[in-house]
Amino acid sequence: MAASATPPDRQSVIDYALGLGFHLAGIASVPESPSDPEARAVAHLQTWLKQGHQADMAWMANPKRQDIRQVLPGARSLICVALNYYTPQPHSPDPRHGKIARYAWGRDYHRVLHKRLKALAGWLTAAALEAGQVIQVRYYADTGPVQDKAWAQQAGLGWVAKNGNFITRQYGSWVVLGELVTTLALAPDPPHAAHCGTCTRCLEACPTGAIPQPYVVDANRCLAYHTIENRAETLPPEIVPHLNNWVAGCDICQDVCPWNQRFAQPTTLEEFQPYPENVAPNLVDLATLSEAEWDDRFRASALRRIKPAMWRRNAQAAQANQPD
Numbered sequence: 426m427a428a429s430a431t432p433p434d435r436q437s438v439i440d441y442a443l444g445l446g447f448h449l450a451g452i453a454s455v456p457e458s459p460s461d462p463e464a465r466a467v468a469h470l471q472t473w474l475k476q477g478h479q480a481d482m483a484w485m486a487n488p489k490r491q492d493i494r495q496v497l498p499g500a501r502s503l504i505c506v507a508l509n510y511y512t513p514q515p516h517s518p519d520p521r522h523g524k525i526a527r528y529a530w531g532r533d534y535h536r537v538l539h540k541r542l543k544a545l546a547g548w549l550t551a552a553a554l555e556a557g558q559v560i561q562v563r564y565y566a567d568t569g570p571v572q573d574k575a576w577a578q579q580a581g582l583g584w585v586a587k588n589g590n591f592i593t594r595q596y597g598s599w600v601v602l603g604e605l606v607t608t609l610a611l612a613p614d615p616p617h618a619a620h621c622g623t624c625t626r627c628l629e630a631c632p633t634g635a636i637p638q639p640y641v642v643d644a645n646r647c648l649a650y651h652t653i654e655n656r657a658e659t660l661p662p663e664i665v666p667h668l669n670n671w672v673a674g675c676d677i678c679q680d681v682c683p684w685n686q687r688f689a690q691p692t693t694l695e696e697f698q699p700y701p702e703n704v705a706p707n708l709v710d711l712a713t714l715s716e717a718e719w720d721d722r723f724r725a726s727a728l729r730r731i732k733p734a735m736w737r738r739n740a741q742a743a744q745a746n747q748p749d
């Protein structure tokens with residue numbers, strides 16, 4: 426087929442991504458062999474794994490996570506994107522209410538990101554083909570073996586923070602990340618510098634000491650891990666006294682972050698508006714949640730990852746540890 430156009434370039438890709446509703450978009454290059462920042466991110470992951478900080482999250486050890494070239498052979502670029510999910514409702518201080526991490530209040534972020542990533546992938550593939558170039562693409566929204574935060578920093582979106590979250594200047598860390606890996610070569614954005622500075626607020630605020638040193642989060646001690654990923658019948662006794670009504674995730678190390686206190690802004694996306702029952706859920710309801718109620722209550726929600734028995738476990742543990 427005769428080429429009738431030029432292939433998409435950096436600016437047209439960014440413009441298209443922002444037009445799809447992504448709040449931030451940037452490009453990282455994939456060199457033939459790993460760059461220094463990539464090698465450092467991989468070494469950091471390897472040390473974290475060696476120390477067992479992944480707990481039961483075996484997928485974190487997938488070797489592909491340590492080499493993007495195994496995720497997509499011939500990969501040349503990543504298009505990294507972010508969506509701001511923040512809505513301003515406070516977590517309920519009422520002891521009868523459970524607390525759910527903000528990212529899960531509205532529609533499942535995987536779906537919200539995937540819908541737009543699919544559109545981006547379709548456009549990119551078609552636009553390259555029009556210019557006579559057959560390209561490969563894969564896209565993920567926390568759904569593949571990709572060090573998404575490290576790549577997003579390379580693409581200039583923000584930085585990997587001391588609490589393991591990803592901070593942007595525009596929205597703080599209230600963002601979800603996605604990425605499209607492609608064989609199309611694109612001009613990269615400059616990487617973002619880290620701006621945690623001398624701050625240690627998140628390390629001090631974590632109720633379980635789950636951030637033993639900057640940039641290291643030990644899942645074995647993290648409330649988010651235990652309430653969402655831990656499938657055991659009961660929660661560890663050293664964790665339970667610190668639940669403080671968190672039944673699905675934990676926002677403490679984000680709530681105390683000065684970047685969030687200064688730069689959080691309400692999302693423009695209707696999809697992330699909270700389902701009312703997620704902002705201040707009744708602990709009694711969750712402690713007795715049936716399979717049918719679970720199925721009905723958590724449709725199109727990231728909270729489906731927490732199975733009914735886990736909800737009952739988490740809520741009952743929170744109820745048993747009410748402050749006097």
Ligand code: SF4
Pocket residue numbers: 588630631632633634635636642646647648649650674675676677678679
């Ligand atoms: S999510 Fe909560 S428990 Fe986990 S590291 Fe942050 S503050 Fe600590």
Ligand code: SF4
Pocket residue numbers: 586587588620621622624625626627628678681682683684
């Ligand atoms: S609280 Fe301070 S150290 Fe922690 S992520 Fe925010 S800026 Fe970084």
